[in-house]
Structure formats: C-alpha cells, structure tokens
Amino acid sequence: MTAIEGTDLGYEYPDGTVGLDGVDVTVDRGERVALLGANGAGKSTLLQVLGGLVDPDDGTRRYFGEAVAPEAVRERVSVLTQDPADYLFNPTVREDMAYGPAQLDVPVAEADARVDRLAARLDLTDLLEKPPFRLSGGEQRRAALASALTVEPDVLLLDEPVSNVDAANRTAVLELLAELHDRGVALVVSTPDTELLPHVADRVYLLNRDGTVAASGPTREILTDCQLLADCGLAAPQVVELFDRAGHERVPLTVAEAVERLE
Ligand SMILES: Nc1ncnc2c1ncn2[C@@H]1O[C@H](COP(=O)(O)OP(=O)(O)O)[C@@H](O)[C@H]1O
Ligand SMILES: [Mg+2]
Known part of the structure; x- marks a missing residue:
C-alpha cells in the first residue's frame, strides 16, 4: 500500500x-x-x-x-528539514518536543511520556529544560529530530x-x-x-x-552504475569503485559487505 x-x-x-x-x-x-x-x-x-x-x-x-x-x-507524515530552527522556537527543548503532539490534541500525559522516551533515546534528557538556542549544533539537530518524532508519524x-x-x-x-x-x-x-x-x-x-x-x-542497481552517477555529478561508494576496478563480479556496497566477500 x-x-x-x-x-x-x-x-x-x-x-x-x-x-x-x-x-x-x-x-x-x-x-x-x-x-x-x-x-x-x-x-x-x-x-x-x-x-x-x-x-x-x-x-x-x-x-x-x-x-x-x-x-x-x-x-x-513528519518532515525533518535541514534547519533545526524550524523546530526549535519554544523557551525549552521539552516544550519544543511537546509542541507537535499539543497541536494534534494528544493528551498531555501521553505527550510527556513520548518526550521522556525520545529524550532518553537521543541523549537529550539533561537538556530538556534548556533553551534550545543554548544547545550546540549537533544537540540542536538531535532535538529537532526528536521534535519531528514525538507525533509518532x-x-x-x-x-x-x-x-x-x-x-x-x-x-x-x-x-x-x-x-x-x-x-x-x-x-x-x-x-x-x-x-x-x-x-x-x-x-x-x-x-x-x-x-x-x-x-x-534498487539501491544496488543505482550505486553500481558508476557512469550514471557521474552523469549526475556523483561518485560511487569507494568500495564499489575498488571492487569494480579490481574486476570483481559481485560488487559490495559497504565495508561490511566487502569484508564478507574477502573472507
Ligand atoms: N528560495 C529559493 N529561491 C530560488 N531558487 C531556489 C530557492 N531554493 C532553492 N533554489 C534553487 O532550486 C534548485 C533546487 O534546490 P534544492 O531543492 O535546495 O536542491 P538540493 O536540496 O538538492 O541541494 C537549485 O537550483 C537551487 O538553487
Ligand atoms: Mg537540500
């Protein structure tokens, strides 16, 4: 579906x-x-x-x-844009994370539980009462992601x-x-x-x-077509290029797959 x-x-x-x-x-x-x-x-x-x-x-x-x-x-349907400021505009991180559920009339107790759960999951628990603009860039991105997830899309x-x-x-x-x-x-x-x-x-x-x-x-099909990627201004993953140039038949997409092939 x-x-x-x-x-x-x-x-x-x-x-x-x-x-x-x-x-x-x-x-x-x-x-x-x-x-x-x-x-x-x-x-x-x-x-x-x-x-x-x-x-x-x-x-x-x-x-x-x-x-x-x-x-x-x-x-x-939840969207995480590239700018954390799109999600962080309340006095505290906790309020930012609770904002989406509140807009959708999720009961407060349920919203609070989601906030605590996601904060624990994304290492934000100690930052919940802080103003979001006092967070580092990486912390802001985690807080924005958490805010996009509290609506449970x-x-x-x-x-x-x-x-x-x-x-x-x-x-x-x-x-x-x-x-x-x-x-x-x-x-x-x-x-x-x-x-x-x-x-x-x-x-x-x-x-x-x-x-x-x-x-x-499929990801494999696109990532092993070096010419197609080059035409779009991109390069294949390095392991793809390595195995391709070395003349291997089954090209791995990741280091983990490459290790398997080599064993
Ligand atoms: N606000 C804007 N006004 C005019 N052109 C824009 C604006 N935002 C993006 N563009 C242009 O639209 C095209 C697609 O942009 P974008 O979707 O941001 O690309 P990507 O996310 O793949 O880097 C680019 O040529 C970009 O310069
Ligand atoms: Mg972009």
Whole structure:
C-alpha cells in the first residue's frame, strides 16, 4: 500500500528557478527510500513537496491512497528539514518536543511520556529544560529530530540528516532510523552521499541537476552504475569503485559487505 504518491510534480521558485519538473515518486508503507542528487539537484524541494510543507505548481499528491491535502495527514507524515530552527522556537527543548503532539490534541500525559522516551533515546534528557538556542549544533539537530518524532508519524522524511554530523551522532541517528524502520515507519532520506545510501535506503530516486529524475531502482542497481552517477555529478561508494576496478563480479556496497566477500 502506498504512503505517498507524487505524480508529475513541478515547482518553480519565484525567481524563475526550476525546482522540480515532471517528477513521479512513490513511497510504500514501511519502505526506505532515498532521494539522491548533487547539491542543487532539487532534493530539498522534492522532500518538502512530498512532506506537504510546500505545494507544487504542477502535479498531484496522494497520501495513503487518497487524494487528500497534506493537512489531513499531518499526524502521520513528519518532515525533518535541514534547519533545526524550524523546530526549535519554544523557551525549552521539552516544550519544543511537546509542541507537535499539543497541536494534534494528544493528551498531555501521553505527550510527556513520548518526550521522556525520545529524550532518553537521543541523549537529550539533561537538556530538556534548556533553551534550545543554548544547545550546540549537533544537540540542536538531535532535538529537532526528536521534535519531528514525538507525533509518532507513519512516514518520516529527513533532509540530509547526517550531513556535517560527527561519527558518534551519525551512528545514533542511523540506529534510530533502523529502529523506526523495524517498527514499520516509512523513511524518505535526501542525501548527496552515496556512502550513506546503503545504510538508509532500499530504493533510490536519483535526480539530475535540473529537478528531474534520472533513474530510480534498487539501491544496488543505482550505486553500481558508476557512469550514471557521474552523469549526475556523483561518485560511487569507494568500495564499489575498488571492487569494480579490481574486476570483481559481485560488487559490495559497504565495508561490511566487502569484508564478507574477502573472507
Ligand atoms: N528560495 C529559493 N529561491 C530560488 N531558487 C531556489 C530557492 N531554493 C532553492 N533554489 C534553487 O532550486 C534548485 C533546487 O534546490 P534544492 O531543492 O535546495 O536542491 P538540493 O536540496 O538538492 O541541494 C537549485 O537550483 C537551487 O538553487
Ligand atoms: Mg537540500
């Protein structure tokens, strides 16, 4: 069953820049999908259109099989933009995290329980009573992610969730995404990083640099097509290049897979 279905999506910025042009995207329930593309390809635009933060100029969106406005599925579709300030505007982190549930009339006791649970999960417990602007950049990103999750969405769209994030925080975010996936939450991750891709997506939409889709398919298919990636301003993961150049038949996508092959 589909969670989000965008058909022939088009978007033009006020200055005439084409953000999206004729894009078709489907995300099934519980699926892990990536929007892959170079800087400026249109990933953020597409993510915000799919997530309902921005209305397209052309095309249609359907949510959970129905042609409803994004407002109708606000409690089921959550978006994490790249700017933590989009989520952090209350006097304390706790209030920011409780904001979404309050908007959706979730009972206070239930909202509090969600806040405490997610804070513990994302190492935010000691920061809950702090003003969000006093947090470090990495802490703000974790707090923003926590705030996007307290509504307990069925679909979570994340815009470059681990760009400029240190290794420890990256691992924490990836573990949380794996946990959400296990619980059946559909994930849509935008990234220009082909190394990250095997860890966050089973299927990929690869964008050209002009807001159109160059190709879509299983992660393995896209990541082992070095020419296609190069045409889109990207490079294959290093292990792919290594095994490809060394003439191996079955090319691994990750270091862990490469180790298996070599053993
Ligand atoms: N507010 C804006 N006004 C005009 N052009 C914009 C604006 N935001 C983004 N763009 C342009 O739209 C295109 C797609 O941008 P974006 O979706 O942010 O790409 P990505 O997230 O893949 O880096 C780029 O050419 C970018 O310069
Ligand atoms: Mg972007």
